[in-house]
Amino acid sequence: MTGLFKQKNSGNILVLLIYGLILKFGMLLHPMPPLRQPDDHFLYIWLLDFLSPLHLPPIIYSLIAFFLLYSQAIMFNRVCNEQKMMARPNYLAGMAYLLITSLFVEWNHFSAPLLINSLLIWIFYRVSVLYNSNKPGAAIFNVGLIMGIVTLMYQPAIVFSIFLLMSLFIMRPLRVREWLIGILGITTPYYFLAIVLYLSNQWSWKKLQPNISFNLPAMPSSMTVLVSITLLILPFIIGGFFVQNNLTKMLIQVRKSWSLLLVFLIVSMLIIVANGGNNYVNWLLCAVPLTAFHAAAYFYPSGRIFPLVMHWIIFGWAMYIGYWTQM
Template identity: 40%
Template sequence: MTGTFKANNPINHFLLLMYGLVLHIPFLWHPVEPTTAATDGYFYRYLIHWIEPAGTAFPWLFSIIAFVLIYLQAIGINNLVNRQKMLPKPNYLPAMSYLLITATLPEWRVLSAPLIMATFLVWILSQLSRLYNHPNGRSIVFNIGMALGTATLFYFPGLAFILLVVVGLSITRPFKLTEWITAFLGMLAPAYFYAAWIFLTDQWQDFELPSVRFVSS
């Protein structure tokens, strides 16, 4: 099996998908309905509320979405490792290993806010690795900030990963004030647009922040 994924063959994308399906058959066969926690963000709650009717009629939907996210994470990590030449030659072993590890973790078998957050983080790490000597760094920096800002609206503790972006920018780019401002504007943009939507739809009265609630008198 490992010999197959040592080759850098495009058909391995399909073989990797089949490999992942075999590993994750137990939780695909016995789907678990996702729940919400206090740390889950607004977007995650909206997502669960939106797909809940379909999930009730088709219980495997939640497991399928979770598997697709895991598969995308595996491909993203594999591309990152190959692009950075962390192995002697490009192959699909990182993706294979990731699918194998996640198949042993019960928490990764359920659609959850941390799982969605992890998908964003893989993409953010991939983009950070492209920043070194990139001629147009500001666009990538803004996209990174916006991705992190969106991710925190799925999972509030994701705010801690602002430190990841700060460290990543410090390592990969010489200090440019405009790029740092661009990054933080990107982080704030999703919250700004979400707040604007809340305001325009007149939902401020029942709007909740973590541990804070605004109630009409």
């Protein structure tokens, strides 16, 4: 399977769809309504309130969640290929994303973290191309604007403002003007929200201010969760080892993109301790950066046996999570 996705073949888009359906069909058999959490912010709450009177069956939300995951896999795979994150184009990132997101049942439910993952992939792509941008001001503002929308969907995502500022530090020369443009972009959606609240006589500072508190994340509640976390961490370490060994062969822009992914992962882990809660939904924000390192763990080993064994172990566990734990 890893050999198939290691090739750049347009037919792999269809193969990836079939691969995702096999992995996640068990979860589609047990559909769930959209998740509501205390950390959800204005835009996501508004979306759920808009959809609630339609009384859509849970299977519709599960199908939407599946196609969001599939589109994110394709999108991030394309970003990795365009940015030449590995020596040659492939579909391993798309495969790894669908595989990783099958390790936790909550990651396949319609939720705010699932929605904003699409926007975070777009943000990562836009900041990774700032290195060669001649007119970065508009691009930085647009990235900040999308980041502001992300924070209005999920309150702990305000921590990702750090990611934007660190991205500018890594990809651009230090210019205070560009940092201020980024901050202006992040705050712009809040200006419009304030206007809407004021005109509708619902003005309140609490509706604008993210409610953030830091606490320890939920400890693994079962052996199943512990195994899933282990299968996330070990391939990440292996992939990180291979990336480190091949950094000297990469262009400087590619090295910077890998650095961005590492910052992305660190900030995502901060989200886990910001209103961590008692479930693993917000851990989904770590899936995108982990995917790239998992893909590297499948791509770089010289032999075929090790990537195949690692893939089928994770695949078998994901099938167990998707089918048997839902019964």
